[in-house]
Amino acid sequence: MPLNRILVADDEESMRWVLSKALKRKGFTVDLAHDGRQALSLVQDNNYDLAILDIKMPGISGLDLLDKIRELKSDLLVVIMTAEASMKNAVEAMKRGAYDYITKPFDLDVIDAIIEKVGRAREIAGQVTMLKQELKERYQVEKNIIGNSPAMREVYKTIGKVAASDVTILVQGESGTGKELVARAVHFNSRRLGKPFVAINCAAIPKELLESELFGFEKGAFTGAVERKLGKFEQANQGTLFLDEIGDMPLDLQAKILRVLQEREITRTGGNQSIPVDVRIVAATNQELIEKVRQKEFREDLFYRLNVVPINLVPLRERREDIPQLVQYFLGRASAEMDISDKQCTDEAMAVLTAHSWPGNVRELENTIKRAVILSSDPLLTPRDFEGLEPLSGGQPTVSHDASLESIVDLKLRSCMNGIEKLEKGDIHAMVLEQVERPLIRFILEKTRWNQVKAADILGINRNTLRKKINDLGIELKRD
Structure with missing residues (x-):
């Protein structure tokens, strides 16, 4: 969870200017507030990764603002600044929930150290939260994939074989068959457990927005891009990215996905820097991709990149x-x-x-x-x-x-x-067994050219039992 957006609140313009310039130089988006009330309004309207607050400000003091932030945004980390290096201020700030406390004047190296420390804390907190959520979801996924049919047993076996590796998987099946559940099961049984599982439905997002959703964008990349945004590939770094309904992805974007699979790096929209990503891809579709390849609606090279291990979910x-x-x-x-x-x-x-x-x-x-x-x-x-x-x-x-x-x-x-309104005592068991046994025995006799010794051996019964069943079931014997 890297830091992106920081709030600086101080009634001294020079302090706001110095911190803003230093933080922006390191690539952060910085919002400035000249008093406590303006800072509170910004916190209410925006999401920040860190707030740096002066302890004495007009309107609302830094400590009172800290209390309100704890109520509004309990996960927002706050650093308190003060020109009065008293133990009372330090203790009070930490008691109220400040992450750290620094005394003016300070070198910018102190801010660098604080930023690095906050980044590590956010990463650890994010991993703990993610582990809790993923363990909860893993329990739900393992309960939710229901079925003991031969088709489902094959799915379970395939998941077991491929989960531990990083091989790319293509899950195919009609809508509603549980493709995302399978993708999550792969993730939760892999070495990437504890890292992000990020899903995106390629059919649900307009094609003009899909690229920026996948790759992110830089500030100013287009109208409305007021700050940098990480895309799904970066959000899923070291984890698994589930590309649902990939058959609906536009051809030009398919080429970019192919490049990511080959090069293991992405470029944000509006940017020119290549960013390495370590992501396992699980794709899914309810369409016949091979048919779309024949119709030139899906890239053949991407299909074979995705279809390394196919998992087919049969309809209910x-x-x-x-x-x-x-x-x-x-x-x-x-x-x-x-x-x-x-x-x-x-x-x-x-x-x-x-x-x-x-x-x-x-x-x-x-x-x-x-x-x-x-x-x-x-x-x-x-x-x-x-x-x-x-x-x-x-x-x-x-x-x-x-x-x-x-x-x-x-x-x-x-x-x-189905047509029987009420089941009553009778000979249903014998009737059903008879109708199943007759074609079975007739089939085995035909396969053995009516050799009763061989047929009895294949059926796992003795010859006398077979002879009795032939008579009881009225099976007409033939000779080749």
Whole structure:
């Protein structure tokens, strides 16, 4: 957290002039106040990294101003100046929360030492705050990535393999699948834990502003640039920069991103100095970047720079076996946020949720659960609480060609059971097993050319058991 903007308040014009000139020479933005009231107004209207206050000023004294600053901006560090080198003043200033205390007259070397000391203090304070926040977020991220489907297990394995390195990652998936959660999981499991995680949505910022948001700008670079601003690359230095929806980035800016990846340095807008940056890049998109490359809408060289390790998040409709677990998680979180008793879904409601297409993916599911929890006064949520949710393809949900066998069976089973209003005692277990076993045994027999010894061995059952199942299931034997 480098110092940038400093307030100097002193009723002596010569002191204001000397400090302003010395600080500006070192690249700081300096605001001046000739008395305590003007200084208080500036503190109320602006954000400062350091305030240097004279102890005796008209209107409001330096010590009284220090009290008000502690109330308004408790994180603003204050240095008190005085011409009276009394122990009473020093003790009183430190008791009221001053960071340091200096006696006039002083050499400018003293100010240099103070600035360096303040910079180190701010850096340490920033690291402590960041560690607390990141540990909190890490706990939340590890709780928020829900799912035990084969597709999600592959995601977890990939995160585990690449997190410790600095390799660039491209996360691809539809909107609402949790791309930022994956990016945060990579960061929180890397050696960069404790350093910044900075996210920027490339689609949410007008293209004429995106460059200055990424690279920062110098004072006077354009109308309205009243002070220097650090961009996302510098803010993320030594940490991770998450470039969300990078497929929407303009081509001219893509070239500059490519240069940063190659050279590991940036230049602020309006500046000419190259600034080294140590940043790990995790990019994300809901678009088919390779198709955009073919259409000349995305740079091919940047695509291959970003796509070192791809992580693909499948849509929720292709990992339906995770839906019950997600529902339980969102039910608990919604109840906790609203401080109400936990609610549960009936089996019929869960079947409706599992069969829905979820075009908005996990985000849509979360909002649907939250809405139902808010609107329902009953502790049990029924299909009535989820009216308007329709299964895929007019009642016949579908899955992708690479979906797991479990998800296919689960989806088909729920589809078949949706029309049953009430489940009663019967032979459903035997019926379902029969319908699964028959095609399985027939398939293995076909693969072994109807050799029952080989088929029994592959199935893991003895030959007599296989023969009985063939008879019970009415499987017609064939001969090649």
